[in-house]
Amino acid sequence: MVRSGAGVAERVTRAQRGDRVGDSPVRPDGAQKTRGEFAFSSDLWMDAMLWGKTLRSPHVAARIRSIDTGPALAMPGVRAVVTAADVPGRPTFGLELPDQPVFASDVVRYHGEPVAAVAADHPEAARAAALAIVVDYEPLVPLVDPEAAIDAAPIHPDGNVFRHLVVRHGELGASGDVVVEGNYEVGMQDQAFLGPESGLAVPAEDGGVDLYVATQWLHVDRDQVAASLGLPADRVRLHLAGVGGAFGGREDVSLQIHLCMLALRAGRPVKMVYARDESFFGHVHRHPARLWYRHHATRDGDLVKVEARIVLDGGAYLSSSNAVLSNAVCFAPGPYRVPNALIEGYAVRTNNPPCGAMRGFGAVQVCFGHEAQMDKLAAALSVDPVELRLRNALERYDRLVTGQVLTGAVPVREVIRAAASHPLPVPQDPAGTMMALPGGAGATADPVHVRRGVGFAASMKNIAYSEGFDDFATARLRLEAGADGEPIATLTVATAEVGQGFVTLAQQIVREELGVGRVVLAPASTAEIGSAGSSSASRQTWMSGGACQLACATLRSELIVRAAELWECAAAQCLFDDGEVVRVETGERLLVRDLLVPAPLETTEEYHHRPTRALDADGQGDAHVSFMFAAHRAVVDVDPELGLLRVVQISTGQDVGRAINPVQVTGQIEGGVAQGIGLALMEEIVVSEGRVRNPSFTDYLLPTTLDMPDVVATVVEELEPDAPYGAKGVGEPPAISSGPAVLAAVRDATGLPVTRAPVRPQDIAYAWRGGA
Amino acid sequence: MRVARVALPTTVDEAVVALRDAPGAQLLAGGTDFCVEVNFGLRRPPAVVALRRVRELRRHAVTPETVVIGAGTTYADMGDPGLSSALPALAAAARTVGSPQVRNAGTLGGNVATASPAGDTLPLLAALDARVVLRGPSGERTASLGEVVTGVKTTSIGPDEVVVEVVVDRRPGPQQFVKVGTRNAMVIAIASAAVVVDVEAHEVRVALGSVAPVPVRATAAEVHIADAIDWRAAGGPRASEGALARFGELVAGAASPITDHRSTAEYRRLAVGVIARRALERCVARAA
Incomplete structure (x- = not known):
């Protein structure tokens, strides 16, 4: 990884200090995970626990005439069966609005919707009992076309249009000398986290329940579980269990309410683990999108206007569709200065699988459109695609099409130049291994069949939640003397560690702020601490990081007060300097350990980002806190006759504000690139007539090491003014423009339009044969 | 609760008794x-x-005339130097199967008995007219692959029969296995082809996978190309551009593929013609 920007020189001087902000200490959970010793939520175990199993609808759309749980209850070892009739509280749940039934009662609206759940002594008994439940369905004609859904008869009392959002910006009648137009399509990607949904619910003596579960946001789960159980929030305690990846797929409730209902009904602990196929039905996916774009530019290549129409298929229930649409519309032009815009977006309800959050959250889908358009425009103007992007790149104090002025770091040109400046990979070696060619192990290609293409794409996305949502984070920090007198800092946050590495950053921050080497992270639980907000939207480094930093600042002040009391001087005459309090006048010093002798210190702090506002009727408003930018250049080898591909190299420049942990930044970039090229090349939930055709890792293809290119990255460090340490999030940008860059490279290699992600072998091979 | 009984025989005869x-x-x-x-x-x-404990199933034997491969031979075993030099296309097919873990577990006998249209070893076995040796209560019988694999995941293997080994005649000359999937490794075949060139018998044998319910021989293509190749050309057999192109068309014509969630019938037909031709071009020079 190459680094550029203001932060570098400063860090060289502190490289010696180790394990602080800007260093790359080893993750506290790294060795356990590497050795296979880390306890994931699927490893939870309790004596005398039962096993839960969900019964799901085999139909895409159907009316439920009746449900008979009698045959299941009569089976040996079955301890509880629950259906919609047994939900004690609110019958529905949902992240934005509760429109999704805990169990379907009268109607099922998607393939795999939960209808009942069973708890039994053994997982096989639970499985058999679930199958023994008799559900009388009357199949309905499913509504599966998102365009048709806009005007079709509603399939839910809340209607079929989740949100219709129009951005009107500048002169809508403006037009340019050069106009390019295109239609694009993005398929349904899955988060495909490796640890399936799993949890353990334990009934408590107070009539409440303790739920150990893998999730992205404990408190929002807790609120939804409590509402449906009809219990006060403090009697539903959620504890974070080991999370095996999330990528947005654990933002929504999956088995949480079912598990708690079963445990309370049976009076016994109940564990549930989805198998891989059930996991595909158990969480929301990335919205499939249909995009239409028309770009107007001057003959010199300045963007004049962007028109777009975006239709996101939200599937059967709302989830976070409204927010995903907001992002898609807001970032529809990409990271470019656009004086005039008319962008219309729909998020609609269909009988397809529900869609919601996934890494990149709305910015991913539109990036395939705006970047293909920029290339089209460059071709129409006969200019270099990179130069066109540099010419139109956003700068600080530019306005977005939502009218928001960019007041933070906007290093769009820097990330574009960085991505464009890495050396290109060497041309393919004709004597090289066949494994390195498109087709890989299948040995389909010889070098003569392969053409190399280079493509470019850039992107932007917001950090944290938007449109007026106050997604604060809470941290409690306790400083006390250990048995040997050395200080121990114990940090309590409800931040979900989903693999992103916040556990490492939290320790780095406390070491940085207090100079205390021993930093312990307490378990994350709603019973211990207030909300941290979601491990989503690239926000925890900023938000939970900010809460940790605030807590440290408070304790530092208290340490200074204690020192001032001992010295009988004013606190203003004392400074905190790397684990010691210094009396400025005399140079006297007191160690933190000495100041903790009277009593431990403890504080709880909430961090809030500055407020944002909802978009108005014209899609205008300061909806976002901050923005991240990235650019990707892809080098792809294509075998056009077979339509097979091999990504050779991804070169990227990424705006990170500041790399608090450079090794973890690299990990996020490489992982995000894998997910981005996965969407471009192969990752798609195949849905026909509402039915999921490939709910397995046999047929839902994820990139392997033979599909993963070399990644060369430059992180651009331009400190973000509002952010703790100037650090932006880093998780999402690598997954946004990497895929569009790959498709651009395929277009470059073949001259074919390539308007769909993922591009399928037949898409290329048919067009190639047709044109050849 | 139904708990499956597990028998752990150590010989084929014990396995037959257990069945x-x-x-x-x-x-x-x-x-x-x-x-x-x-x-x-x-x-x-x-x-x-x-x-797993039946060790006699995991043997293989290479003689000048034949190769005998025990049913318990794993995909990883097929990379064994002796076996892979006798049957390089089998090693190539085995290399396309799954991940290293899967290749360490999966076996040739399992590939035959599962009889998936996408079974990766089956096209080569079909191209070589492999004979399958089965043992049951009444002793051993030998059947052709076509007699054993009768349809999509259906076979003529009796409920108390065990696949013991597969026997193929050695063919002097190059051979190739090529497989198309949407990912560069660990993928179920969308289309596959095995091509075996017998430079003494002046034969070309072509069999296709994942484009029909069972592995199919592209007989018309075989006849066409055997006639079209100049077998005695200096520097080895060669064929004209036109003959090679026609070969690809005839191979595609031998396919009867379906459309499913993995691909389309049209693409499978297109792809199998392309890969069979490419496989042949690695075995036979193109005449100027």
Whole structure:
């Protein structure tokens, strides 16, 4: 990884200090995970626990005439069966609005919707009992076309249009000398986290329940579980269990309410683990999108206007569709200065699988459109695609099409130049291994069949939640003397560690702020601490990081007060300097350990980002806190006759504000690139007539090491003014423009339009044969 | 609760007895197909006869005339130097199967008995007219691959029969296996082809996978190209551009593919013609 920007020189001087902000200490959970010793939520175990199993609808759309749980209850070892009739509280749940039934009662609206759940002594008994439940369905004609859904008869009392959002910006009648137009399509990607949904619910003596579960946001789960159980929030305690990846797929409730209902009904602990196929039905996916774009530019290549129409298929229930649409519309032009815009977006309800959050959250889908358009425009103007992007790149104090002025770091040109400046990979070696060619192990290609293409794409996305949502984070920090007198800092946050590495950053921050080497992270639980907000939207480094930093600042002040009391001087005459309090006048010093002798210190702090506002009727408003930018250049080898591909190299420049942990930044970039090229090349939930055709890792293809290119990255460090340490999030940008860059490279290699992600072998091979 | 009985024979004869004693029992070799079906809840046999301990199944023998491959030979074993130099296309096919873990577990006998249209070793076995040796209560019988594999995941293997070994005649000359999938490794074939060139008999043998219910020979293509190749050309057999192109068309014509969630019939037909031609071009020079 190459680094550029203001932060570098400063860090060289502190490289010696180790394990602080800007260093790359080893993750506290790294060795356990590497050795296979880390306890994931699927490893939870309790004596005398039962096993839960969900019964799901085999139909895409159907009316439920009746449900008979009698045959299941009569089976040996079955301890509880629950259906919609047994939900004690609110019958529905949902992240934005509760429109999704805990169990379907009268109607099922998607393939795999939960209808009942069973708890039994053994997982096989639970499985058999679930199958023994008799559900009388009357199949309905499913509504599966998102365009048709806009005007079709509603399939839910809340209607079929989740949100219709129009951005009107500048002169809508403006037009340019050069106009390019295109239609694009993005398929349904899955988060495909490796640890399936799993949890353990334990009934408590107070009539409440303790739920150990893998999730992205404990408190929002807790609120939804409590509402449906009809219990006060403090009697539903959620504890974070080991999370095996999330990528947005654990933002929504999956088995949480079912598990708690079963445990309370049976009076016994109940564990549930989805198998891989059930996991595909158990969480929301990335919205499939249909995009239409028309770009107007001057003959010199300045963007004049962007028109777009975006239709996101939200599937059967709302989830976070409204927010995903907001992002898609807001970032529809990409990271470019656009004086005039008319962008219309729909998020609609269909009988397809529900869609919601996934890494990149709305910015991913539109990036395939705006970047293909920029290339089209460059071709129409006969200019270099990179130069066109540099010419139109956003700068600080530019306005977005939502009218928001960019007041933070906007290093769009820097990330574009960085991505464009890495050396290109060497041309393919004709004597090289066949494994390195498109087709890989299948040995389909010889070098003569392969053409190399280079493509470019850039992107932007917001950090944290938007449109007026106050997604604060809470941290409690306790400083006390250990048995040997050395200080121990114990940090309590409800931040979900989903693999992103916040556990490492939290320790780095406390070491940085207090100079205390021993930093312990307490378990994350709603019973211990207030909300941290979601491990989503690239926000925890900023938000939970900010809460940790605030807590440290408070304790530092208290340490200074204690020192001032001992010295009988004013606190203003004392400074905190790397684990010691210094009396400025005399140079006297007191160690933190000495100041903790009277009593431990403890504080709880909430961090809030500055407020944002909802978009108005014209899609205008300061909806976002901050923005991240990235650019990707892809080098792809294509075998056009077979339509097979091999990504050779991804070169990227990424705006990170500041790399608090450079090794973890690299990990996020490489992982995000894998997910981005996965969407471009192969990752798609195949849905026909509402039915999921490939709910397995046999047929839902994820990139392997033979599909993963070399990644060369430059992180651009331009400190973000509002952010703790100037650090932006880093998780999402690598997954946004990497895929569009790959498709651009395929277009470059073949001259074919390539308007769909993922591009399928037949898409290329048919067009190639047709044109050849 | 139904708990499957598991028999752990150490010889083929013990395995046959175990099968006879437990009607409905499922043979378990590498488990790379069977265990997936169990996990999906598609199969719950009352008993399992596990073959891992039957060491005689894991032998192979290469003679000047034939190659005998024990049914317990794993995909990883097929890369063995002796076996892979005798049957390089089998090693190539085995290399396309799954991940290293799957290749360490899955077996040739399992690939035959599962009889998936996408079974990666089957096209080469079909091209070589492989003979399958089966043993049951009444002794051993030998059947052609076509007699054993009768349809999509259906075979003529009796409920108490065990696949013991597969026998193929050696063919002097180059051979190739090529497989198309949407990912560069660990992928189920969308289309595959095995091409075997016999430079003494002046034959070309071509068999296709994943484009029909069972592996199919592209007979018309074989006849066409055998006639079109100049077998005695200096520097080895060669064929004209036109003859090679026609070969690809005839191969595509031999396919009867379907459209499913993995691909389309049209693409499978297109792809199998392209890869068979490319495979042949690696074996036979193109005439100027």
